[in-house]
Amino acid sequence: MSDMITADLVDLDLSAPTKEAAARSLAERMAALGRVTDLEGFLADVAAREAQMPTGLDGGIGIPHCRSAHVTEPTLAFGRSAEGIDFGAADGPADLIFLIAAPAGADDAHLTILSSLARQLMNAEFTDALRSAGDAAAAAALIRGDEAPAAAPAGASGGASEDSVAVSAAASADTATATAPGPGPGMGPGMGAGAGAGTTDTSAASGKAASAEAERPFRIVAVTSCPTGIAHTYMAAESLENAGREAGVELTVETQGSAGFTRLDPAVVAAADGVIFAHDVPVRDKDRFAGKPTVDVGVKAGINRPAELITEVRGKAARGEVSAGARAGAGTPVERAGDSTEGYGSKLRTWLMSGVSYMVPFVAAGGLLIALGFAIGGYKINKAPSVMDHFVWTQTDSWAALLFQIGVVSFGFLVPVLAGYIAYGMADRPGLVPGFVGGAISVTINAGFLGGLAAGLIAGGVVLSIQRVKIPASVRGIMPVVVIPLISSAIVGFLMFVVIGKPIASAQKGLTDWLNGLTGSNAVLLGALLGLMMCFDLGGPVNKVAYTFATAGIAVASPSDSAMKIMAAVMAAGMVPPLAMALATTVRGKLFTETERENGKAAWVLGASFISEGAIPFAAADPLRVIPSSMVGGAITGALSMAFGATLRAPHGGIFVVPLIGNPFLYLVAIAAGVCVTTALVVVLKGLRKPAPGTAVSGAPEGMATATAEAKQPVAA
Incomplete structure (x- = not known):
């Protein structure tokens, strides 16, 4: 630990008002010593980790930490705050802040030492000694283990071992x-x-063993x-x-x-x-x-x-x-936290989001490839022969056909992946085989997106039912690789082909026909509804439902005109919140904190790229003003996009796919209208409030951390 923290990395008078500012102050000390090569990149990694779960602990401790490519060697920085800093702990602000920086490829020995500090923090004598340390050198020595806490028992005061500071904490036990x-x-x-120990005599008679x-x-x-x-x-x-x-x-x-x-x-x-x-x-x-x-x-x-x-x-x-x-033994990768009282509604949403999250990259890749194929080769490119039979290196049409056909193959995985990973979310790896099989059958019988949802849920349920059956120990070894895939695939296949496949396919066809028949006011109302959904939770489940609904419509080689209008409306509405927040911080910067104004600069790019999460810092800090304003603007944009008849073949891309949009000028007008309305509402509503002194920045850092993590995802929905 001696090379991880020195007196230069200790600030006993940390005056930062927020957790973000505290992380920056301590990180600057690391950067000054050459242990952090890119300050902003490192802070973004810290914020992304914070977004996963607040790092505040009961007892006045904040422990922001991350592994980052911008860290040259494992490093600790320590700050002590007189006022306290909110790190999200239930019992209030933290006065002891540890910033832990580990390189992306940190070796096990260093990580073991870092983890031992975490154990030591559970020792009250250790934290009390840090609170009373008189100078930076003493605090650094205490953290390194060069000095034991003054109140530590004799057995624990002999100095920390070279590989674990935590030994002293364990040694203090009887x-x-x-x-x-x-x-x-x-x-x-x-x-x-x-x-x-103390209750069994090793020399006692065997009769006492029981x-x-x-x-x-x-x-x-x-x-x-x-x-x-x-x-x-x-x-x-x-x-x-x-x-x-x-x-x-x-x-x-x-x-x-x-x-x-x-x-x-x-x-x-x-x-x-x-x-x-x-x-x-x-x-x-x-x-x-x-x-x-x-x-x-x-x-x-x-x-x-x-x-x-x-x-x-x-x-x-x-x-x-x-x-x-x-x-x-069905531990599920998406079952985090594991609240035993969690309702079936919450579980169902988690399972469905598992499938959607794995499906969306296929949507983005396949959709953009298809859109590029159309952009380069024209709208008849879907009639081109297979590039295996005809490909000329010097012909643009051949390259366009190649892009288009790769995209079509990628799109072919959408429903199987959706079904497979819904089942995976329910039953872990045993659910993958029947889920993929059910999804593929859904494609075969034209049950589409709805069939994939049903197949995934059925597959997961079937696997869970099989796993509850008591079986002899002699056959347990072959259950995951033979028995479960065989039985579950047969059951799911039977249900999809014979029982529920046809009704779902009929429902899918009816939905498609209804969408194709939407005109006039009905189409406008649908656009407004989708816009509201896109702006309601900025990347959450409601947003995902609208986005998945739109992408499912264009997930074919020749999507209908109505499906492309829906996709255009959804993407336009999803761009409104971050662009509006960026504009609002530009025209009325005094209504926003310094952090929000910095976030506003990034929101220009995020919004233009169709990353709705760029508005999360603002919504987290002021949800009652930002979210309703965003929903109004999103509804207007969605309605106008449908009214203008704008179409979109690509499922992503923002302004960077404008050449692929039908009626691009009016499409941009629809986006501009929604942005202006949302901006005006936010400015007016914020102008009416009278913030209390010292409360202007509440909520902003946490929201910013969430946005930083979300912005790294390639999905705007």
Whole structure:
């Protein structure tokens, strides 16, 4: 740790008012020492990590962190704030701020040391010593482990070991009666032997073994993980271990962090009475814990309320409750946080968004390739022969045909990918095969997008049902690769071909005919509705529904005129919010904070590129004014686009695909009208308010972090 933090990286009088400003102040110290090569790029990575989950912790701690290509070596910077800075913790602002910067390819040893700091932060003596440190050098030495906290017990004050500062935190526990292994992941064998220390005499007669076993503590295994795998992963582990000691239970934690993970010993898992998952990314090899009482929560719950989790899992074990997911081993990649009270509506939305998120890149790639083919070769390019049979290197039409035909192949994956990853969201990898098969059948029988939705949900449900069946141990090994794919594909195929395929295909045809028949006021109303949806949640589920509806219509080689009008209206409306916020910060900058004005500059590019998320910083800071104003402007743009008869073959691109738009001048007029209306409404509404002193920047940094993360995604919907 000695080379990670020095006195130059410590600010005991950090005066930043916001978490963004705090990160910038500490990052500037890193940049001054040459440890950060691109300050803005690094801060963008920090903001993106913050957008995944706030990094504030109970106890007055903020721990922003990320892995970044702009970091030359693992580095820590520490700041102490007298006023406190809001990092999103439930108990209020943080006065101890640690900025952790890890290179994109940081080695395991360095990441282990970084994670050990996270464990040490759960030690009250350590944080108290930092709050009372008189100079930067002393604070740096304390963090490095050169000096132990003054109040630390003698056994922990001998200095930190060279590979883990966290050892001192673990050593402060009563090792004679410890109920959990050390801070490292996967302590494995010997857990049972240590569990009953003081209650079992190794020289006792074998007749006492049964009573000793009956008196053994309750055994829990836990897995912790977070998106970055540097801080929260290990803090949750330390918190759970400490709570386990206090509760008198054996608790062993497997930390699935950036430095890799050591699997819990199978014997330890087999002997466990319950399981706790505290994670924000999928638990790896989750099926190891099948058949045990399980509590599944987000990683911050593991940090903030470990005692409750232990009580909950003990209660489940006493009642004989075993969660279906744990029994089946069907850990789902999209089931983060794992709120046990989550309703089916929320789960359904998560499953559908899983399919849409995997489908959209195919839409963007295929749609743009098809659009480029039309732009280069004209609207008859779809009649060109296969480029395998006829391709002339010097002919433009041959290249146009190549682009078009590649795009058509890409579009052919849309429905199978949608169905496959809906099933994946429900049942993990076993759902992929029947999901893809069902989606492909939907294409074959012309059930289209609706058929893909149904096939994905059916496939996921069938796999989950199969996984709940108790089977002999002798055939469990072939279940994932033979039995489940075989049975589930047969069932899904039967249902799609024979039972529900034809009704769905008829419904799809009816919807298509209805869209093709829309004219006049009906088309305008549809455009207004789609515009409202695009601007309602700026990239959220409602926005995704409108966008997916539009892209499904053009996901064919020869889309109808109505489908292309819908696509044009959706993209135009999605461009309005960020462009309007950019214009508003330009014409009435005094109504916005300095941060918002900076975001406004980026919003010009984001809006022009059809990235609706560019307006999120503004909506997060002032939702009651920004969102309704955006919806009004989006509705006007969508309605005008439909009224003008603008068409679009590309599913993405913003102003960069204007040459591919039918009636491009009127299309731009529709966008300009919506932008002006939204800008005017925002300016008027903000002008009417009287902000309280010191509250102008509330909410802006968090919103900015979200926008930074979202803006990196290639999807505007």
